Amino acid sequence: MHGRLKVRTTAEQQELKRQERTQKLNKFQAGFNRASQKRLNKEYDKESLLITGQLLAANPDVSTLWNYRREIIQHLLDVKPKEEAQLLCSEEQEFLEACLRVNPKSYGVWHHRSWLLNKMPTPDWKTELQLCNKFLEYDERNFHCWDYRRFVVKQSGVSAEEELEFTSDKISSNFSNYSSWYYRSKLLPVVHPSPDGSGRAAEDVLLKEFQLVQNAFFTDPNDQSAWFYHRWLLGKGEQKLEVDCLYVSLDPPKIIVRLTKPVKVGSNGVALSVSVQGKQLSNVHWQNSASSSLYGSLWECSLQDHLVHGSDCQDIAVELNSSEHTQLVTCALGADQSEAKAVSSSSFCCSEMTAAKTETLTNELESCKQLEELEPNNKWALLTIVLLMRAIDPLRYQDDTSRYIEKLQDVDSVRRNYYRDLESKYKIENLLERRLHYENCVELNGIALTALYYMEYLATVSEIDFSSNKLSSLGQCCHLRCVKCLVLDDNVIVSCDGLQGLPLLEDLSLRNNSIFLYEGKNVLALF
């Protein structure tokens, strides 16, 4: 079904082909019918092996035939003495290898081989590993073979170190290494686990990987796999679950809790308990800002009847209880205050980097810029420069980042929408890095925003201006739980979906957009 060229042939050639195929077809049908008959009669003999073998060698995707063949082999293994059984299995191995030479990507063949190896009285895993080596020589990207190799490695106890060595060999001797780099990403954390128990690889090892991957893309700047791997090296680990912000307001009386990642609050999820003046509240009903999902990072509950106007300082405490983390956050609502916040002190973008890491990344940036001089239109170098600048110091490099992203839209125009959204994400990250989302008023106008990221972080802002951008969708606005005034003029908004249910919205401006008439009528219905 894949890769068959349509070739023009003469009528004579067509007729010859038709005859050839009719012959093949008849032969196949006769064979299949005979095999089916024998199977019905529960015949598990040499003839059965012969027929199924002939059929499968040419048609390895007919899984029913593999099923029958397994029944035959299982039967023979049950009745034969051990040496004969082992011999039968080695013959089957040879048969399978012949099949693989013709069809190295057949699910059926590889699966049958793993089935066989599990049945063999004395499996020789070294031979199996060598088979994998051979087939990976033919095609380093054959994922069937890699999967089989991992099966062999698991069954025979080959160490992760040895496999890591194997990937190093592959990478140094080959092009087209995506599969090897990928395997490496799985092996590194096993061979060199990070002492913090995060499941990532140890930092000093990751830093050495930069050297390895740099060699790869300097040898071949268009070797995609090295660039993908590099991006992974730059990435952060799994986000830890923590309370990022606790917000309390008096009018209306409510709490908003922002977590570092989406969770389900309630039964089968995490627990969020509230105490006011040291007394735990019962029957707290938590609502997710993303109402269409059970999961969210922004949760809200009402404190009706629990907060008092004109009181002295009121202490509010929220406790997060999950299998991975327990945390208590407190906040004090002063006597003349209408709202209060307790916020995490961590930087938004940058986790603290060790000196070694900063040095490595700075050198990386230098190297990539050298590469850019040699190949000014290499999009991989340009993108990696952006990623490195963001990793090292987003605010310091913000103008350079914008320049590079603009260039990328030109050089790699097929993906211009991706780069535009990426730029939007960075602009909002910069705002958060400056902690401007803790102000009452946020302005992000005239900066060509195409997407709204991190709207959960603007949950406590009361005045927001996103005018003169390129926004088309407002789905993410559902997280703007405190917005009173929202300006969205001069965008390309097509639908007001996302604005319904914003509890404090009083002023909304949507001049100069692309809202359909039908939607326009519904805007009024939203309120």
Place this chain on the structure above:
Amino acid sequence: MGTAAKDVIDVQQPNNLLLDKHVEYICAYENKKDDYEYVMTEYLRMSGIYWCITAMDLMGHLHKMTAEDIIKVVKKCQHECGGVSPSEGHDPHLLYTLSAVQILCTYDALDVVDVDGLVLYVSALQQEDGSFVGDMWGEVDTRFSFCALACLALLHRLDAVDVEKAIEFVLSCKNFDGGFGTKPGSESHAGQIYCCLGVLAITGRLHEVDADLLGWWLCERQLPSGGLNGRPEKLPDVCYSWWVLSSLAMIGKLHWIDRDKLVSFILASQDEETGGFADRPGDLVDPFHTLFGLAGQSLLGERKLKEINPVFCMPQEVINRLDVHVQLL
């Protein structure tokens, strides 16, 4: 010295959707029961039928297929164990059980089979770690996780399996590039990504995906010819217009590929003489690529086609009629 990027030479023709020719092609295919290709693909016939009727339904010509005959065939292929085989004389398998359910849903004819039997068959294939095997012979693959959950979702019987464990297994297949492979530890591949995202969309867990990272990997599938490949350094193929595109749709990043260039590539893969789509311009056509070429076009907004559901690869109106709901980011 560098590796030359794999791609096809830019082909510009045909450049419009040859709907009538495709209708002709599928109708003719149904009638070619002695044809070599037809017989030799008996081992996947149930999926073949699903590809054909879904293509016809998308084009608004389902009535041209012989519903009665097809429904009879599906009924005959359900075995005692509850599972469905690709054709008579073949063993049942999860792949063809899903195709059968998709066919019967399209025809609103689920009552012709033993639905409880189907559910029992599917649920029995779940393993302790949450994965699914394709049949009693034990092959594990995330494709089968998708087949199982999609099947049960269409039948409103997700209660029959351990959904949490199924999700856990799928998530254990997540890779450094944000993608998913066949099993834990397997390399990312667009087909597997589609299957895993499908599972997460059905179970409302798409937030577990790094949509920006995966979306980037997916949009990097687009080559200068406009076509999409299935993973880095591979040739473009029309079927990836489906696997990659629907994946992007599920995570809300459909706009990250260049729509016009992709449309151009898909249209150029049509055969003007016979109708149908091939994997790439100049190759031989088949029903598989015909469905996915049309499905891709539908996702890209082709108004001459019905709206397609990105999770089930079935017309949205069928999914609505079944009252099945999925999450989309």
